[in-house]
Amino acid sequence: MKARELLLERLMDIDRRNGTIRFNDKRMTLISVEALGILRRDLASTLGMERAKGFLMRYGWACGQHDAQSIQTMFSWDSERELYLAGPTLHTLEGTVTVEPWELHVDKDSHTLYFTGEWRNSYEVDEHVRHFGMSDEPVCYTLLGYASGYLSEIFGEPVLVTESKCRGKGDSQCVYVAKSLANCSEQERQMFRYFEAESLATELDLAYRRLHHLNQTLIQSLNLHRRLSELVFEGKNLSIIVQVIQEVMQRSVVLEGRRGQLLLSSWHETSHRFSYTSWKRQDNPVPNRESPVGPHVQCEVDGVCIDAFVILANRTRLGRLVLVGDSPIAEEAYVLVERALNVCAVQMFYEQLLLKDSEQKIGDFLDGILQGSYSEQEIAYRARMLDLNPEDAYRVMAVRVEPEEQQDDVLELIRNRFQDFHFFSKGCHILGLICCTKVQNPPWDLEKLCQSIVLHIRRRLKAVSVSVGCGRMVSSMSDIGNSYEDAKLIADWVLAQGHSTPTCGHAFGIFEGFQTVLMLVKSVGHPDVMRFYESVLGRLVQYDAAHRGELLPTLRTYLEHTGNIRRVASELYVSETGVRYRVGKIQELCGLDLNRGHDRFVVQMALQIHDSLSLAALDPRIGGQGTHHMTLPSLASAQLTEEEAVDERD
Numbered sequence: 131m132k133a134r135e136l137l138l139e140r141l142m143d144i145d146r147r148n149g150t151i152r153f154n155d156k157r158m159t160l161i162s163v164e165a166l167g168i169l170r171r172d173l174a175s176t177l178g179m180e181r182a183k184g185f186l187m188r189y190g191w192a193c194g195q196h197d198a199q200s201i202q203t204m205f206s207w208d209s210e211r212e213l214y215l216a217g218p219t220l221h222t223l224e225g226t227v228t229v230e231p232w233e234l235h236v237d238k239d240s241h242t243l244y245f246t247g248e249w250r251n252s253y254e255v256d257e258h259v260r261h262f263g264m265s266d267e268p269v270c271y272t273l274l275g276y277a278s279g280y281l282s283e284i285f286g287e288p289v290l291v292t293e294s295k296c297r298g299k300g301d302s303q304c305v306y307v308a309k310s311l312a313n314c315s316e317q318e319r320q321m322f323r324y325f326e327a328e329s330l331a332t333e334l335d336l337a338y339r340r341l342h343h344l345n346q347t348l349i350q351s352l353n354l355h356r357r358l359s360e361l362v363f364e365g366k367n368l369s370i371i372v373q374v375i376q377e378v379m380q381r382s383v384v385l386e387g388r389r390g391q392l393l394l395s396s397w398h399e400t401s402h403r404f405s406y407t408s409w410k411r412q413d414n415p416v417p418n419r420e421s422p423v424g425p426h427v428q429c430e431v432d433g434v435c436i437d438a439f440v441i442l443a444n445r446t447r448l449g450r451l452v453l454v455g456d457s458p459i460a461e462e463a464y465v466l467v468e469r470a471l472n473v474c475a476v477q478m479f480y481e482q483l484l485l486k487d488s489e490q491k492i493g494d495f496l497d498g499i500l501q502g503s504y505s506e507q508e509i510a511y512r513a514r515m516l517d518l519n520p521e522d523a524y525r526v527m528a529v530r531v532e533p534e535e536q537q538d539d540v541l542e543l544i545r546n547r548f549q550d551f552h553f554f555s556k557g558c559h560i561l562g563l564i565c566c567t568k569v570q571n572p573p574w575d576l577e578k579l580c581q582s583i584v585l586h587i588r589r590r591l592k593a594v595s596v597s598v599g600c601g602r603m604v605s606s607m608s609d610i611g612n613s614y615e616d617a618k619l620i621a622d623w624v625l626a627q628g629h630s631t632p633t634c635g636h637a638f639g640i641f642e643g644f645q646t647v648l649m650l651v652k653s654v655g656h657p658d659v660m661r662f663y664e665s666v667l668g669r670l671v672q673y674d675a676a677h678r679g680e681l682l683p684t685l686r687t688y689l690e691h692t693g694n695i696r697r698v699a700s701e702l703y704v705s706e707t708g709v710r711y712r713v714g715k716i717q718e719l720c721g722l723d724l725n726r727g728h729d730r731f732v733v734q735m736a737l738q739i740h741d742s743l744s745l746a747a748l749d750p751r752i753g754g755q756g757t758h759h760m761t762l763p764s765l766a767s768a769q770l771t772e773e774e775a776v777d778e779r780d
């Protein structure tokens with residue numbers, strides 16, 4: 131038997147009565163080429179062209195392999211060569227393509243097979259171009275598959291067929307080249323991957339499962355979006371939104387502000403909190419900007435997966451959404467992340483807008499009062515409009531920032547951290563309106579509030595220092611101007627104090643400890659007050675510091691007991707001679723005579739200035755032990771809530 135003797139009539143058994151066609155006793159059907167074209171189109175749109183290509187190549191392989199098995203057993207062949215050539219003849223007889231073999235070279239010993247030829251009238255080119263237009267690469271996928279499958283079966287080793295030319299990519303004809311695996315280049319061997327899938331069904335099965343999963347996630351993400359949108363429209367705040375994200379994603383959720391500070395958290399598991407905290411201590415890795423949901427930092431800490439996504443609104447960074455979970459986030463869940471990011475962005479943007487707006491209004495209102503633009507009645511009305519109770523007692527707090535350019539940054543930090551109070555900028559001060567009823571209730575007392583502000587800014591902005599002044603308490607809003615003047619003066623005084631003694635940390639001052647200083651500063655100005663203080667008590671304070679002396683407490687006790695040496699001696703557990711010696715030393719250092727009423731008054735006043743300075747400074751050198759002295763609460767006593775503790779640690 132020779133290849134060219136193959137005839138369709140001899141191959142096919144057409145049973146007209148039963149309407150069946152058989153080839154080697156196996157049933158076949160006639161399928162229209164157009165139907166194959168539609169199948170090709172649908173496969174490509176469902177699986178993507180790359181996967182459809184693999185599918186079609188494996189389909190061709192199966193046909194070719196099957197034909198090879200049949201034809202081998204059906205006839206007795208003159209030579210092996212005829213068997214190889216029977217493939218192209220069969221391919222042609224089946225109406226798929228007209229094959230014209232050119233060159234065939236087979237050498238089993240060297241594992242070599244080389245077979246070239248021309249394909250004319252490829253049905254596949256016509257259908258491909260009809261549905262997809264011209265291609266950049268050869269398109270006769272089932273033909274390649276068929277020839278590869280047929281030749282591999284006969285040769286007994288893998289054979290790869292490629293097209294060196296294809297009409298589907300604009301060539302005048304299709305030219306095929308078949309090579310055994312041993313003769314393939316590394317690049318050509320890569321092509322075998324298309325034949326490697328376990329079965330034709332696998333690709334569809336995988337695609338189906340992927341689609342099913344995607345569908346589930348889509349339903350879930352729609353639900354999340356609906357729930358979150360409802361919350362936004364109901365005017366619910368971010369803390370509830372964060373909670374819902376946690377429930378739906380089954381992960382711990384942390385919302386961070388613009389500077390990476392923790393704003394809100396909802397922990398799915400308590401251990402996540404520790405992972406988050408230790409992650410925050412590490413250096414942040416470079417974000418992956420290729421991520422489908424914007425810049426994305428991915429980390430693993432002690433087996434816990436942490437994903438941080440940037441919350442953006444109109445290219446402005448509002449903060450980050452950090453998800454903490456026990457396993458990596460599946461690719462499908464990015465849809466959920468995207469919804470969550472969108473809703474957080476909208477809500478954060480909206481809340482910031484509201485906050486800025488209302489703080490600005492309160493700032494304008496205070497401005498109006500200071501300038502005397504409102505009557506009493508108007509003040510009360512406007513206060514109520516701004517949700518301030520005009521019956522409450524208020525104080526003004528002033529914050530001076532150094533360097534001044536950082537004032538806006540400090541304002542933002544203070545606003546975010548101390549949301550119970552109203553802060554805004556006015557000139558070179560940040561002003562705060564402090565409602566005294568709020569301050570008297572836990573968790574704030576005035577001193578702690580001032581201290582928290584100073585410490586908070588020191589931790590956040592290392593190169594910035596702030597000084598805080600608190601004005602007098604006023605029971606009527608119309609008097610708020612007095613408190614404002616106090617606050618500004620104290621803040622400036624404290625700041626200047628930091629300059630004149632560089633070792634002192636800037637800190638804060640409260641009106642009650644500053645009355646004398648304020649009075650003097652208002653009447654004579656700040657440098658004069660300092661000169662006066664230095665001239666009266668300067669040498670005495672230096673002496674005490676150098677000799678661990680007790681002169682200052684002695685002076686204080688002496689003045690309290692109006693010069694009664696015996697009572698001073700008994701209170702200080704010192705002999706009367708000792709007291710007399712100390713008083714002599716004090717008079718010598720101050721250049722004063724304490725028996726004179728005028729001199730006692732002068733030293734009394736200098737002492738008051740001294741106490742104001744000790745309050746303002748954190749320098750222990752100036753620490754007096756007088757009854758008027760207010761000790762600064764230690765760091766440990768600052769009561770931070772749990773969230774703040776996490777916040778402060780990073």
Ligand SMILES: [Zn+2]
Binds near residue numbers: 296298304305
């Ligand atoms: Zn082709």
